[in-house]
Amino acid sequence: MPMHDPEPKAVVPKQKMSWEEFLAWLDEDIWAEWVDGEVLLMSPASNLHQDLVGFLSALIRIWAEAFNLGVVRTEPFLVKLPEPLPARAPDIIFVAKENLHKLTTNYFDGAPDIVVEIISPDSRVRDRGEKFYEYEQAGVKEYWLIDPDRKQAEFYRRGEDGIFRLVPTDEEGVFRSEVLKGFWLKVEWLWSEPLPSLMSVLREWKLT
Numbered sequence: 001m002p003m004h005d006p007e008p009k010a011v012v013p014k015q016k017m018s019w020e021e022f023l024a025w026l027d028e029d030i031w032a033e034w035v036d037g038e039v040l041l042m043s044p045a046s047n048l049h050q051d052l053v054g055f056l057s058a059l060i061r062i063w064a065e066a067f068n069l070g071v072v073r074t075e076p077f078l079v080k081l082p083e084p085l086p087a088r089a090p091d092i093i094f095v096a097k098e099n100l101h102k103l104t105t106n107y108f109d110g111a112p113d114i115v116v117e118i119i120s121p122d123s124r125v126r127d128r129g130e131k132f133y134e135y136e137q138a139g140v141k142e143y144w145l146i147d148p149d150r151k152q153a154e155f156y157r158r159g160e161d162g163i164f165r166l167v168p169t170d171e172e173g174v175f176r177s178e179v180l181k182g183f184w185l186k187v188e189w190l191w192s193e194p195l196p197s198l199m200s201v202l203r204e205w206k207l208t
Helices: 019-025 047-066 097-102 124-128 129-138 189-191 197-206
Strands: 033-035 038-041 071-075 078-080 093-096 106-109 113-120 142-147 152-158 164-166 175-176 184-186
Touching: 038 124, 038 129, 047 071, 047 113, 047 189, 047 197, 071 097, 078 175, 124 129, 124 142, 129 152, 129 164, 184 189
Parallel strands: 078 106, 113 142
Antiparallel strands: 033 038, 071 093, 093 113, 142 152, 152 164, 175 184
């Protein structure tokens, strides 16, 4: 049985920390973000949240591996956005192969190519507010916001002017990514109960 420190690390430090101090304090059992020198512990995820993260990350990973496009990381993997922005722990990130050199052992150093956030009641303001503008400012190319309570999915793409703009789905409710070349997603899949099997999606993609 592993030994634990007398004082649990999950107790949030009262004083502000540098980025280096935060990394030294953090361990793999803690899901936290670093904002303005302060530690923000993240709430436990619901079953639905976990199902959607698992489903979407698997689809992105399969497509990325099939066409050698890059890698996927999921919560609670950290993203240290460019200074002076904070460190966030998005639900899912995609990193294109030309940016793999920015992956360190414990975090991604910079702006991922795609960030996906699954909105929960306690994260709605953060995901639509602070994080939206942080990811935009950092240079994230696509930001996918999935709100299972409202059965609403929004896909934003960064324009040449650096501003996120909403990308509409087509008449069949399909979103097509520019960053993940060729990838497409039926939004209705996200609200299915149960979620579609990966094999059924692969058949629609004609990958099997």
